[in-house]
Amino acid sequence: MWPASGTWGSLPPAVLFAGMGWLGAPVWSHMVVQLVFCAMACAGCLHHGGKVEAVVGRKDPGVVVVDEVAGMALTLVLAAFATAMVGAPAPNGALSVAMPVSLALTIAALSFFWFRVMDVIKPPPARGLQRVPGGAGVLIDDLVVAPYAAFAVVVSLDMIVRSGPAG
Numbered sequence: 001m002w003p004a005s006g007t008w009g010s011l012p013p014a015v016l017f018a019g020m021g022w023l024g025a026p027v028w029s030h031m032v033v034q035l036v037f038c039a040m041a042c043a044g045c046l047h048h049g050g051k052v053e054a055v056v057g058r059k060d061p062g063v064v065v066v067d068e069v070a071g072m073a074l075t076l077v078l079a080a081f082a083t084a085m086v087g088a089p090a091p092n093g094a095l096s097v098a099m100p101v102s103l104a105l106t107i108a109a110l111s112f113f114w115f116r117v118m119d120v121i122k123p124p125p126a127r128g129l130q131r132v133p134g135g136a137g138v139l140i141d142d143l144v145v146a147p148y149a150a151f152a153v154v155v156s157l158d159m160i161v162r163s164g165p166a167g
Contacts, residue, residue, distance in 0.1 A: 007116055009065025013037055013073040014112040017080075021104020027084045028095040030104075034073040034080075041070035042139060049135025060130055060138050068119065071142030071149075075115045078150030079107050083157060106160070107153060114152040118145035 013034060020030055045066045052064050060067075083103070084094040099107075119142060122130075126141040 005062045005065050006068045006119060009068030010072040010112060010115055010119075012069060013076055014108045017076050017111070018105050018108040021099060021101055021108065024098040024101075026096050026098050027080055030080050030099075031077050031095070034077045038070045038073035038077065041066045041073065042143075045070060045139040046135040049138035050133065051135075053134070053138065060141070064138055067139045067142040068115075070139060071119065071146050072111065072115050074143055074146035075111045075149040075153070076107070078147055079111050079153040082150060082154045083107060086154065086158075106157065110153045110156050111149060114149040114156070115146065118149045118152070123148055 016037065017030060017034065020033065025033075045064065049064055049067065053059060080099075081095075084099070118126075122141060122145060126144040129140045129144060130137055132140055
């Protein structure tokens with residue numbers, strides 16, 4: 001989809017995460033669903049990414065967005081896990097409870113924002129890893145920026161919480 005195909009590719013995992021949050025899904029189920037989504041996207045990218053590069057004639061072409069699906073899904077897994085573990089009164093039970101809808105929507109929105117920022121700026125070593133041949137080169141930069149984005153999500157959530165209620 002144009003314009004900004006990478007942005008469109010990042011949207012499905014965020015919408016799925018928000019929808020599951022709206023339905024009151026426990027944190028572990030968010031993580032499992034996103035990990036499955038990530039694995040499927042990785043398999044698709046590894047299998048087809050290099051072929052599309054050869055047809056299009058350029059590295060990491062914009063018509064391939066399954067790499068963004070994988071990176072965004074991984075960002076959501078990492079952000080959900082970190083959020084559940086930070087400040088959890090009972091770490092073993094933190095993954096089995098549903099997160100508040102407002103938190104799920106906030107994590108989805110922040111993850112979407114920060115993943116897109118990190119995917120554009122490609123902090124080290126992401127940019128250099130795009131030189132890897134084939135579908136792996138299309139995919140790996142998006143997986144590498146996911147932890148950067150998840151960290152930014154957790155920091156953003158902490159800043160929101162520390163700022164306290166408005167008013």
